[in-house]
Amino acid sequence: MEMPTPNASVVAKKPELVKRLQEVLPADAVIHEEAETRAYECDALTAYRCPPLAAVLPANTEEVSAVLKICHDMGVPVVPRGAGTSLAGGSLPTADSVILGVSRMNDVLETDYENRFIRVQTGRTNLSVTGAVEENDFFYAPDPSSQLACAIAGNVGMNSGGAHCLKYGVTTNNLMGVKMVLMDGTVVELGGEHLDAGGLDLLGVVCGSEGQLGVVTEATLRILHKPEGARPVLIAFDSNEVAGQCVSDIIKAGVLPVAIEFMDRPVIRASEAFAGAGYPDCESLLIIEVEGSEGEIAEQLDKILTIARSHNPVELRESTNADESARIWLGRKSAFGAMGQINDYMCLDGTIPVNQLPYVLRRIGEMSQQYGLGVGNVFHAGDGNMHPLILFDANKPGDLELCERFGADILKLCVEVGGCLTGEHGVGIEKRDLMVDQFDPDDLDIQMAVKDVFDPQWLLNPAKVFPLAASEIRRIAAE
Amino acid sequence: MKPQTEADLAEIIAGATAPLHVQGGGTRPVGGPVTGELLETGGISGIDLYEPGALTLVAKAGTPVSEVEKVLAAEGQRLPFEPMDHRVLLGTSGEPTVGGMAAANVSGPRRIQAGACRDFMLGVRFVDGMGRVLKNGGRVMKNVTGYDLVKLMAGSYGTLGVMTEVSFKVLPEPETGATVLVSGLDDARAVEAMSAALGSPFDVSGAAHLPKGPEGTPVTMIRIEGFEKSVAYRSGELKTRLSTFGDVAVETDAGKIAALWKGLRDVESFADRPGDVWRLSVKPSDAPALGAALGAEELIYDWGGGLIWALAEPGRDLRTAMGGIAGHATLIRAAAETRKSIPVFQPEPAPVAALTQGVRAKFDPRGILNPGLMG
Numbered sequence: 115m116e117m118p119t120p121n122a123s124v125v126a127k128k129p130e131l132v133k134r135l136q137e138v139l140p141a142d143a144v145i146h147e148e149a150e151t152r153a154y155e156c157d158a159l160t161a162y163r164c165p166p167l168a169a170v171l172p173a174n175t176e177e178v179s180a181v182l183k184i185c186h187d188m189g190v191p192v193v194p195r196g197a198g199t200s201l202a203g204g205s206l207p208t209a210d211s212v213i214l215g216v217s218r219m220n221d222v223l224e225t226d227y228e229n230r231f232i233r234v235q236t237g238r239t240n241l242s243v244t245g246a247v248e249e250n251d252f253f254y255a256p257d258p259s260s261q262l263a264c265a266i267a268g269n270v271g272m273n274s275g276g277a278h279c280l281k282y283g284v285t286t287n288n289l290m291g292v293k294m295v296l297m298d299g300t301v302v303e304l305g306g307e308h309l310d311a312g313g314l315d316l317l318g319v320v321c322g323s324e325g326q327l328g329v330v331t332e333a334t335l336r337i338l339h340k341p342e343g344a345r346p347v348l349i350a351f352d353s354n355e356v357a358g359q360c361v362s363d364i365i366k367a368g369v370l371p372v373a374i375e376f377m378d379r380p381v382i383r384a385s386e387a388f389a390g391a392g393y394p395d396c397e398s399l400l401i402i403e404v405e406g407s408e409g410e411i412a413e414q415l416d417k418i419l420t421i422a423r424s425h426n427p428v429e430l431r432e433s434t435n436a437d438e439s440a441r442i443w444l445g446r447k448s449a450f451g452a453m454g455q456i457n458d459y460m461c462l463d464g465t466i467p468v469n470q471l472p473y474v475l476r477r478i479g480e481m482s483q484q485y486g487l488g489v490g491n492v493f494h495a496g497d498g499n500m501h502p503l504i505l506f507d508a509n510k511p512g513d514l515e516l517c518e519r520f521g522a523d524i525l526k527l528c529v530e531v532g533g534c535l536t537g538e539h540g541v542g543i544e545k546r547d548l549m550v551d552q553f554d555p556d557d558l559d560i561q562m563a564v565k566d567v568f569d570p571q572w573l574l575n576p577a578k579v580f581p582l583a584a585s586e587i588r589r590i591a592a593e
Numbered sequence: 594m595k596p597q598t599e600a601d602l603a604e605i606i607a608g609a610t611a612p613l614h615v616q617g618g619g620t621r622p623v624g625g626p627v628t629g630e631l632l633e634t635g636g637i638s639g640i641d642l643y644e645p646g647a648l649t650l651v652a653k654a655g656t657p658v659s660e661v662e663k664v665l666a667a668e669g670q671r672l673p674f675e676p677m678d679h680r681v682l683l684g685t686s687g688e689p690t691v692g693g694m695a696a697a698n699v700s701g702p703r704r705i706q707a708g709a710c711r712d713f714m715l716g717v718r719f720v721d722g723m724g725r726v727l728k729n730g731g732r733v734m735k736n737v738t739g740y741d742l743v744k745l746m747a748g749s750y751g752t753l754g755v756m757t758e759v760s761f762k763v764l765p766e767p768e769t770g771a772t773v774l775v776s777g778l779d780d781a782r783a784v785e786a787m788s789a790a791l792g793s794p795f796d797v798s799g800a801a802h803l804p805k806g807p808e809g810t811p812v813t814m815i816r817i818e819g820f821e822k823s824v825a826y827r828s829g830e831l832k833t834r835l836s837t838f839g840d841v842a843v844e845t846d847a848g849k850i851a852a853l854w855k856g857l858r859d860v861e862s863f864a865d866r867p868g869d870v871w872r873l874s875v876k877p878s879d880a881p882a883l884g885a886a887l888g889a890e891e892l893i894y895d896w897g898g899g900l901i902w903a904l905a906e907p908g909r910d911l912r913t914a915m916g917g918i919a920g921h922a923t924l925i926r927a928a929a930e931t932r933k934s935i936p937v938f939q940p941e942p943a944p945v946a947a948l949t950q951g952v953r954a955k956f957d958p959r960g961i962l963n964p965g966l967m968g
Contacts, residue, residue: 228788229876229899251794273737284735286744287712302944307876309899310698310709311748312921312939313967314949318711318744322737339794362646368669368765410823417820465733468647497734498647537735545738552738556725560956561740567951579739 115162115543117577118589120209124190128167131188131212135170138180143218145169154195154213158260159203159544161514166193166207173218174235175293175301175331182329183299185212189593191576192297194325196268197239199260201461202542204272204324208576214329216267222246223332231290231307233334236267240274243335252337255282258538259450270330273322275538280496281372281405282338284538286321293332294320297569307334319564324540325575327568341405344372346442347415348431349422350396354378357398358471360425361495364402365468369417371496375401378475380490381449381503388452391445394429400495401446449492450503457488457505460517464528465537468498477527478502485520487513499537500528526551541579549581558584597636599718599726599757605632606755607724612961615751617655617693620686621679624750624937624966626929634692637757640664642732649715649732651760654692661691665763673764674710675701675854681864683926692756698748701858702799702816705791705896711747713762719746719754722957732760745952751963753956767818771828772799772844772853775813775835780804781881783813784898786838788877790815791897793834795827801857802894813838814853857895863904869927871911873901875920886914910935936968 132146145151146168155163167190172178185192195205195215207213219235220242226232227250234243240261243254257276258264268274270292275284282288291305304317311317320327351357361374377385377399386393393399404414415432422430433439453459466474475491482489488505502524506517525535525545529552535545549558562580565572565588572585572592596602606613612629616622619633638655645668652661658676665671676699678689693699695717700709707713716730729742746753775786783802790797799816806812815835817827828843835841844850856862863870868890875883877898884892889903889911905911908931912922921939924932941949953960 226876226878227792228785228878230788230792252792273741275735275737279735283708283712284737286741287708296944300944302942302948304945306919308874308920309704309896310700310711310874312874312923313941313945314753314952315698315711315744315748316945316948316952318747319741321744322741339792341796342794365648365765366646366668368768370765406823407826409826410820413820413822465735467644467649467733469644494735499733499735532731533733534731534736534738536738537733538737540737541739549739553728557727557729558739560721560725560727561729561742563955564740564742564745564952567948567955 116582117164117208118582124210125167127188131190132168134184135168135181138184139170139172139177143171143173154207154215157198157200157203157205159201159206159542162203162206162543164207164209166211166213167209169213169215171215171218175295178214178295178329178331179299179301181214182295182297186298186571186573189571189573191573193575194267194271194329196236196265196271197263199264200268200272200540200542202536202540202544204268204540204542204578206543211576216265216331219331227252229307230337231334232337233332234266236270236330236333237265240264240266240269247337251340253340254335254337255288256285266333267330270321270333271323271325272538272540275499277373277375277494280374280494281370286318288336289317289321289333290336291334292317292320292330294328294330296328297571297574305334324542324579326565326579327574342407343411344403344405345411345415345433346401346403346439347418347433348442349400349402349427350394350429351425352397352428354398354475355472356425357400358468360400360422362468363421364418365496367417367421369414371402371418372405373403374494374496375446376491376493376495377446377449378491380488381453381492382445384456384490385445385449385452388455389444389448391441393445396428401442446492453490453503453505458508459503459505460521462502462504462521462524463499463537463539464525464533464535465497465499466528466531466533468495470531470533471495471498474500474527474531478524481520481523485516487517487520498533522548543578546579547581555584562588594630595633595636599637599720602634602637602755602757603720603724603726606720606722609961612964615755615963617690617696618657618688620689621693621697622683622685623697623925625932625968627963627966629964632755634755635690641758645670648763649760650763651732651758652691653758654690654756656691657688658691658694659688666766669766670763671766672713672761673703673707674713675703675858676710677701677858682860682870684864691759695747695756695759696749696751702801702854702895705800705899706796706798707764711744714743714747714759715762716760717743717746717756718758719756721754722959722962727754730760734762750966752953752967753962755962768820769824770816770818770847770850771824772850773815773817773828773831773835774842774844775838776810776840778802778811778813778839780884780894782838783811783894784877784881786813786835787815787897789834790831793831795831799854800897802898804892816854857893860893860902862893863891863902866904867907868904869907869909869931870925871903871905871922872925873903873920873922874899875901875918879918879920883915883918887911888914907931938967
C-alpha cells in the first residue's frame, strides 16, 4: 500500500511540536518517545504499520481544540483514533503525523429517558453506551461486532452498522448531534437534542467521513427501550440459491426480523469444529431473530417458518428457552474466531443487492479455486452486507499480496452487480485505491471538495478514502 | 424549461448564464423568494428499478410521489417516512415529485419511529451548478463507501445540485394498526404521556397532540402498527399505561385511523386559515413551555412533542420566543414580503454558516441554483 512520502520539514519540527503540545496537555498525555509511539503504529489492519511522530490523549474538547490549533499552525497532519479497531486502516498513522486518541474522553455527559437520548464523550465504547442505560431497560441500537472495544468516535467516523441494522438502521440513523473540532481548532455543534437539520445536513456528511472533516468529541445518540424479548430460529439449506430466495420471500411477506445472518459451508464447518454448536453440515444456514412479547414472537416466527418450510430446508431448529437461543447464536458468534484458528484471514465487507447473493457466492467460489485461497462467507443477509473471509498465511511470502488481489476482485464484483466496496467498515487505506472502480473522477472530486471546505490544508487523516493520485493536486496545493 | 433527460438538464445548467429557479412539481414553495428562470424536473420521470424482496426502489427525480406509492402498495410496501403532501396547507396544485420530496427532506408523523426521508435515501444522481452529472451512495442498504453526500442533498432544496434520480429503502406495509386516543390533556401532560408511550417497548409509530382536536377539545394520539395480534396486544398495554393520564380509547377502524394521521401529516387544520405557519423542531420536553411562549393562534404537536406546528399572526418572527431553547424553526407559509424580511430557515452560528456557505460555493460556484431560497 503506497503512502505519501513523509514531509521532512514536519518531521524535523518534532522537538518544537512536542514542546508546544506539552504546554497545553498534561505530561502523560503527550507520547513522543519512539518506544511508546509504537503502540499507535497500526489499528486492526495489522498488515500496515508506521509509528507516528507523536500521540496525544486529550481529556476534553478544549484540549482537542488546543492540540489541533498547534498542529494547524505548524502544518502537522493529524490522525484521529477511536479505539484502534478499524479493519480498514482508518487510523493508520503517517510518519509525519500526530495521533489524536480520544480514549481518555469516555464520560457520559447526560442521559435523558424522557427525550430518549444519551450524550457521551466519543472515546466511550459502543457497548458501554448501552451499559449506561441498561438498568432502565434502554439500549443504543447500532451493534458492530467489535462493540466491546470500539469507540463511538470510530463508529461516527465510519458510520458503523451491525447485525441489527435491518430494523434499527446504522450509526447515521441513530446519531442526533455532535460536538466537533475543526482542524483549525474551531468548535462547532451540529444537530443536537432535536431532530433533523435546520439548514444543510452537515451532520449527515460528517458521519462516515472517516475523521477527515473534524474530530468529533461528543455525540448525542438516540436510545430506545428494549423489546420485551427476542428469539432466533435456525434454518439450514442445501443450496445458497434457496437460502437467498427464502430471505427475499420473508422480507416480501412483510416480516421485518431484527437480524438475518447467513453462513456458508466453509464457515459452518469451521465454527462447528471450533465451537461445537451442533449446526447441521449443510450448504448454507440462516439465523433469523425476531423481537417482541411472547405472543408477538410466536406470530412472526409462525410466518417465517411457514415460508421456510415451503423451501424444503434440511433442518429447522426452533428455540424454546434462553439456552437453546444461545446455542443457535454460538456458532455465528464464534465464526470469526473459528476462521482465525484455521489461518490468518482478511475480512471484506462489500454490499450487494440481495437478489445477487447466489450469483456472487458462486463467483467467489470460482475465484477461490483460481487463487488457491480458501474463503468463507458469513454476513448480514437482510441488507446484503457480505463478509467474505479470505484465508492466507501471513508468514508465506507473497500470500498477503495474493489475498489482497483476491479481495479486490471480490469487491469489484460487488460493485459490478450494483453494490459497493464497503458496507460498514469504511474505506480507510484498504479500499482507497478501489474507489475508482465505484466512482467516476467527478464523483470523487465533489467528495474531496467537501474536505476542501472543512480542512483546506488537507491535514486531517491523510492518505485515507481517496486514491493518492486523485488527491495529489489538492495535497500539493495545500502544502 | 423542462428537460426530459438528465443529459439535457446537465446541458441547460452548464450553459446557464443567469440564476435558475429549480422545482419538481411546484407543490412545496418553501423558502425565500427566488428570482430566476424556471427549471422544472418533472420531465425526467419513471421508476427505474423496484425489487420488493430487496426493499429497494429507484426512481427518476420527476416521478410523481403518487406513482411510487401506487407501485409500492401493489406489493404491500410503502415509503416508511410518511411524506407530507403540502398542497392542502400551501394551497398549491400539481404533482409532488420524488425529487422535490427528497430535496425538502419531507417526512411525516412516522419520522419519530422510522426516520426521516434522508434516512431512507440510499443514493442520488444529480447535476451540480457547473452542469456535471454526479452520483453518490447507491442502491444497497449498507454503504459507507466515501462521503455521504446523499444526506447532504436531502433537504438542500436544489441549492447544491438538481437531483435526477433517487434510490430508496422501502418497508412492508403493516397488516393492521390502531390508535390510542387520550382526551383532555394539557400540553405538558400530553408530552409526558407521549414520552411514556415512546419510551415503552411497544414500538409506537406516531405520537401527536392536538390541543384542539376534531371535537375542539384536546386529543393525544398514539399509533401502533404491525401484525394483528401484536397490534391488539400493544394497544391494550398502552391503553392500560396511559389511563393514568386521562380518558383513553382505542380506535381500530382503518378508515378513521388513516384520516386522523393524514390530517395531522398534512396539517389540514391550518389550511384555508389566515396567518403564517411555522414548523419548529425542539427537544420534546421543551415543547410545552415553548408552545406557550410562541403566542400562536393554534398549535399542533407531532413527533412526541419534538415537532411544533404553529399558526401565527402574519409577519411576526416566532424565533424571538425561542430564547435559549435549542432547535430550529422554519417559516413554511408566509407572504413573499415576510419571507424576504424574516429568514425562512434557522440562521446558523457563524462557524456552521461558514461551512454551509463553503459547501454551497463548491457545489454551485456560480450561485445560480435557487439563490436566496435557503438564505
